[in-house]
Every structure is written in C-alpha cells, then in structure tokens.
Amino acid sequence: MVRESLLNAENAVLREVVRAGDYWLKEIKKGQTFRILDLEGNQAADTLFYNADDPSERYSATDTVREQRNLYLTVGSQLRSNLNNVMLEIVADTCGRHDTIGGACATESNTVRYSLEKRCMHACRDSWMLALAEHEHLGISKRDITHNINFFMNVPVTRDGGLTFADGISAPGKYVELRACMNVIVLISNCPQLNNPCNAYNPTPIEVLVWN
Numbered sequence: 001m002v003r004e005s006l007l008n009a010e011n012a013v014l015r016e017v018v019r020a021g022d023y024w025l026k027e028i029k030k031g032q033t034f035r036i037l038d039l040e041g042n043q044a045a046d047t048l049f050y051n052a053d054d055p056s057e058r059y060s061a062t063d064t065v066r067e068q069r070n071l072y073l074t075v076g077s078q079l080r081s082n083l084n085n086v087m088l089e090i091v092a093d094t095c096g097r098h099d100t101i102g103g104a105c106a107t108e109s110n111t112v113r114y115s116l117e118k119r120c121m122h123a124c125r126d127s128w129m130l131a132l133a134e135h136e137h138l139g140i141s142k143r144d145i146t147h148n149i150n151f152f153m154n155v156p157v158t159r160d161g162g163l164t165f166a167d168g169i170s171a172p173g174k175y176v177e178l179r180a181c182m183n184v185i186v187l188i189s190n191c192p193q194l195n196n197p198c199n200a201y202n203p204t205p206i207e208v209l210v211w212n
C-alpha cells in the first residue's frame with residue numbers, strides 16, 4: 001500500500017546519508033518520526049530495532065506477522081517486539097512492500113548460497129557486529145542480533161510457500177517512514193550484497209531523516 005508523507009524534508013532535525021555498506025545507529029525518541037530514503041533505487045536497508053530503555057526487548061518478525069496476519073510490511077504495519085509491544089508504526093510508504101522473513105546477509109549464508117570464495121565478501125551481519133563493537137555502552141551483543149526488516153527488499157512467497165529473492169520494487173526517491181511508539185535504537189546496515197538482485201548488483205547510498 002502506498003501513502004505519501006506530509007512531512008517536509010526542510011523541517012527534519014537530522015539528515016544523514018549512509019553510504020553503501022555502512023551502518024547507521026541512532027536512538028529515535030518516542031513520538032519522533034524517521035524516514036529511510038532510497039536515493040538511487042533498488043537498495044536494501046537491513047534494519048534491527050531495540051527498546052532503548054531495555055535492549056533485551058527487540059523487534060520480532062513472528063509477533064509482527066502473527067498480529068497483522070500478513071507477511072509483508074507497509075503503511076499501517078505495527079512493528080512488534082518479542083514482548084508483543086508495539087515498537088514502531090509505518091506511517092508513510094511509497095515503495096509499498098518490505099520484507100521481514102528473508103533475514104540478512106552474512107558471510108556464512110553467502111558461502112552456502114553462492115560459493116566458497118564469497119565468504120570474504122562484506123555482509124550485513126559484519127556491519128551490525130562492527131556497529132555493536134563501536135557502541136559497547138549500549139549493552140547489545142552478538143546474541144541480540146535476531147529478526148530484522150529488509151526495507152525496500154522484495155521477497156515474494158510462491159504458491160508453494162517458497163521464498164524468492166526477486167528484483168527490487170523500489171526506485172530512486174522511494175521511501176518508508178516510521179513513527180516510534182517507544183524510545184528505540186535503530187541499527188541499519190545499508191546492504192553491501194553483490195550476489196543477488198536485492199541491490200540490483202550495485203549497492204548505493206540511502207538517506208535517513210528524523211522529525212520531532
């Protein structure tokens with residue numbers, strides 16, 4: 001479902017470009033809204049969410065899918081935690097569909113899916129691990145890296161229940177906007193994957209905007 005935002009970029013309190021392959025980690029306060037903007041199109045933003053006041057509470061794909069009775073995320077989706085609390089709500093979306101079942105790329109999955117020599121290639125999990133190592137004070141560790149959302153990524157489920165990593169449905173300038181329903185830590189890996197069409201084989205920058 002597509003719904004455009006009423007917010008004006010000129011009023012944003014923060015605007016940051018995240019280069020392909022970099023991470024973005026920030027706290028978003030309850031009531032703030034943030035936008036992930038696909039600057040050049042066909043880019044995947046692999047994102048984790050934690051309760052900033054107690055990071056042992058974090059985003060749960062199973063709770064989210066069960067409560068909304070739909071596999072895909074778009075406007076109106078409430079992103080739930082492992083305690084079934086609503087963490088964020090998608091309030092605008094010009095892409096129309098986001099994935100939360102495909103998981104994130106890792107050197108191990110690159111090896112299994114593609115080939116042994118792909119193991120040394122940069123993957124989202126490495127970006128998250130680097131982010132957590134550089135922000136030890138948050139108290140989030142490797143074991144807290146669990147369910148994620150792949151914003152802008154297209155993972156349709158076949159009639160037989162299979163997952164397919166399809167060509168992206170995003171395009172330059174498309175965005176998704178979320179309002180925080182609690183204080184949340186947002187950790188985005190701007191996906192460096194080169195082996196499947198989720199980034200159109202060409203990882204590109206995104207921009208993150210925040211409004212009060």
Ligand SMILES: [Zn+2]
Nearest residue numbers: 105124191193
């Ligand atoms: Zn990735």
